[in-house]
Amino acid sequence: MKPELQLISLLEPIRSEIEQVEHLLYETLARVEEPLQSMLCPLTDGGKRCRPALVILGGRMFAPFGSPFRILAAAVEMLHTATLIHDDLVDKADLRRGQKTLHTIWPVGATVLAGDYLLARSVSMIAGLEDCRLVKIFAETLCTLCAGEIREMCVTEGKHRSREEYYLSVEAKTASLFAAAMEMAGILAGAEEGHVATLGRYGRELGMAFQIVDDVLDFTGDEEKLGKPAGSDLRQGLVTLPTLCYLEQATDDVAVNAVLSGQWDEEHMRAAIEAVCSSGAIEASLAEARAHAMRAQEALAGLPDNASRGMLYSLAEFVVERGY
């Protein structure tokens, strides 16, 4: 089965809830004036809706699904989309999910403001839930996401980074929002503190696994399925786990070093991607992703045993098995 279909079948029991979240996203968009409305299309242009699914599952574990969870899930997806809009601009990425990125269609200024508006709207939705703790977690996560992106921006252009720096970056740019989505869902559902912390732990480990696999797929994935060119991280000089693993074995690789020094042509790039892919680096990276997914699954043991927990368990499996 294709990974998209696997995910859809895995999330089938909460399809109606995800649709309700999407409906709220559409509704929110419909109330926005043009041209902003057209600019915010990335919000409704697909995406896997992983983060809303986490909110739904984390919440459903402790309370019936209802309007507050819909709002929380939509706000989390809006925050995620806002950061994608700005990140694509920062990374000068031309494609996202196979679509042209916003800044390739609209002026830079409009792209910045569209992202800002989504950020603002997402905070406003969270504030409407009338729980300051949620706002604090949400705002802190936003700070972490920005600081993570800035850190990553500073290491691109061929500067090597240590594994530690890589993990910090993955934690900041992906795991933090996965963790926050789960924690906020638990808080909103009135879960006890121990359970809220456990949900957060699950989200963080899942997010780490998810991002590492994303970084692997950037090497091994099919361009069409990725919706962007292969090796796009390397192309921006960004060293991710597969490259780190590869360099630990082969520090003198000419093509990879050329790419990282910024002095490369397409032949170097193809050779570098090929070198990383045919080495043990991919398997080593996936082993790390699996270890995180397993820790996510272990965290679930501390939570009530119900259908949502089962789905979260399967989700951790899906995250590391998708796409190859």
Place this chain on the structure above:
Amino acid sequence: MKPELQLISLLEPIRSEIEQVEHLLYETLARVEEPLQSMLCPLTDGGKRCRPALVILGGRMFAPFGSPFRILAAAVEMLHTATLIHDDLVDKADLRRGQKTLHTIWPVGATVLAGDYLLARSVSMIAGLEDCRLVKIFAETLCTLCAGEIREMCVTEGKHRSREEYYLSVEAKTASLFAAAMEMAGILAGAEEGHVATLGRYGRELGMAFQIVDDVLDFTGDEEKLGKPAGSDLRQGLVTLPTLCYLEQATDDVAVNAVLSGQWDEEHMRAAIEAVCSSGAIEASLAEARAHAMRAQEALAGLPDNASRGMLYSLAEFVVERGY
């Protein structure tokens, strides 16, 4: 007396409070990692601190100044600075307060992320005040600011706009945050609802007056004092109140129409600025600003008569008398 000195002397009774707010801004910045810390220098690089002063005065009218007001005032200034960083990027402005703007020194991406980080940090500070109503007002104001900037972006490049569109824009990009600063200060001070609404009305009218005068100074001001080239609004094709007033009398002005059509050279620009300045348009615009300032002063009549009210009264006077 120079306008800066006038303002300093007007705000002398709350100098210690303003310094405490600035200290909090410095402290917040000191905890930020490099290179982000250096990028956030516009936060501590001067500025008139009008918005913090509004928070301090609005709060002091009903309660003693303390840590929550310091946090609110700092958060409002951070939000303001974040929007300036992004707006200067959107407007491609090279100078702000006589200093090079961030995007002329750092890459566009870094500038976007620096603004995002300040936004996030300001929301996080407001959330720490543990009052969801404050977060809601803050987030809604942020939405309004973004929507206002987007609207303004759409009318630049020579598209005329009506007075109504101009007022909506001023309301969104300036008056909304002035109003929110006052309202939030009142709420935090435990003021009764009628007083909170009155503070908001004062802030809104003051903000309208402030922005109209800013738009006048863009024509009449000294480049050195402005810290940016004269006619910078016209240069980006932005029609503000002086141009609107001028065009109502002289629709066939060659230079102004050339500028607005985007087909202009420096001679056209100088002639257009000169034409607007030597017409009744400046006086007509200032009369409008004065009317708003007067309405702000009238609103104060509904508030307790104390030293803070007196300073807010003088502030409305200062706003329309500054700089010419």
